[in-house]
Amino acid sequence: MQEHPELYTEHQLESLMEQxxxxxxxxxxxxxxxxxxxxxxxxxxxxxxxxxxxxxAAAVVGILLVSVATFATVSIVQKHAVKRAxxxxxxxxxxxxxxxxxxxxxxxxxxxxxxxxxxxxxxxNLSVNYNDESVKSLKFYITWQPDxxxxxxxxxxxxxxxxxxxxxxxxxxxxxxxxEEDGL
Amino acid sequence: MKKEYIQQLFRQHYAKMYRVAYSILLDxxxxxxxxxxxxxxxLQGNVMLLPDTVEHYLLTSVRNQCFKxxxxxxxxxxxxxxxxxxQQTTLSIEDERLIDINEYVASCFSPQDQRIFRMRYSYGCxxxxxxxxxxxxRVAVWKHLSRVLNSIKKHFNV
Numbered sequence: 001m002q003e004h005p006e007l008y009t010e011h012q013l014e015s016l017m018e019q020x021x022x023x024x025x026x027x028x029x030x031x032x033x034x035x036x037x038x039x040x041x042x043x044x045x046x047x048x049x050x051x052x053x054x055x056x057a058a059a060v061v062g063i064l065l066v067s068v069a070t071f072a073t074v075s076i077v078q079k080h081a082v083k084r085a086x087x088x089x090x091x092x093x094x095x096x097x098x099x100x101x102x103x104x105x106x107x108x109x110x111x112x113x114x115x116x117x118x119x120x121x122x123x124x125n126l127s128v129n130y131n132d133e134s135v136k137s138l139k140f141y142i143t144w145q146p147d148x149x150x151x152x153x154x155x156x157x158x159x160x161x162x163x164x165x166x167x168x169x170x171x172x173x174x175x176x177x178x179x180e181e182d183g184l
Numbered sequence: 185m186k187k188e189y190i191q192q193l194f195r196q197h198y199a200k201m202y203r204v205a206y207s208i209l210l211d212x213x214x215x216x217x218x219x220x221x222x223x224x225x226x227l228q229g230n231v232m233l234l235p236d237t238v239e240h241y242l243l244t245s246v247r248n249q250c251f252k253x254x255x256x257x258x259x260x261x262x263x264x265x266x267x268x269x270x271q272q273t274t275l276s277i278e279d280e281r282l283i284d285i286n287e288y289v290a291s292c293f294s295p296q297d298q299r300i301f302r303m304r305y306s307y308g309c310x311x312x313x314x315x316x317x318x319x320x321x322r323v324a325v326w327k328h329l330s331r332v333l334n335s336i337k338k339h340f341n342v
Contacts (some may be wrong), residue, residue, distance in 0.1 A: 002210065005330045010323050017311045017322055020210075024202045030194055033220050037227070109244070110237050141286040159291035 103146040131175045200308030208250040218249045300328045
């Protein structure tokens, strides 16, 4: 019904909406939740112990595998020419650098524009200029990927109606744009 | 998080959370499970909830869990539990992709679609409340939501 509302009569949609908006029995739901919790707690103890033992076993196996792999690597490297070993080392170091350079994305949830821009601008060493100070308190949901550069962030912010961000000479400029209203 | 506080939150927000889940999953038991999972996650985790945004956090968690559940069923892929600590979170690629839904909706739909989507899935409003607020019929509200949801499902492959 959700995918093809056109296939249903208004009456059918109305009755589905009635059903979806029906008030649930919160007391019964809480009791159900509580009983599930106690079941999990009681049965969970041996499971957690078993799970911990499995984790320890996995860690031991992992360490053994790493040791074997290290020993094998050392043996192989010793057999090869110094020049080739140096090249391989360089490649590994470069790869490690690339991995450590990746910065995890940051999710802002219902956070004021002012706070978001302060954090972002400080990361890129930029300043912020508001055309209209009142927009500072507007709250946004946005994911910022610090490793993708300020332009990427600005493009994402400009997807929101009512604001236009631009970037000139070490400054992020925030302008207010009048949003167009759209009716059905 | 203390059980007494969880109980308080449960009694206060369950109805809206269930409504959001039910209108996405269209399945009573699954919707109950999703809401229970969110509260179970709060009990087990170290999530810090801010009084001003607690309802929004809970409803957003429910919505994301629902989309993950749909995706899980379709692809048999094990989705990680949505984790959010405080308001600012470092996310896995999977989480980021799923909750980028807000940005997708903000960039691809009309202001009215966005408002209706937010009212239903971020604030847990009833169809009656949305219809009254927008000055349109309940069926029109359904059609707006249907259009946005179908598009999200296609775009995010959920």
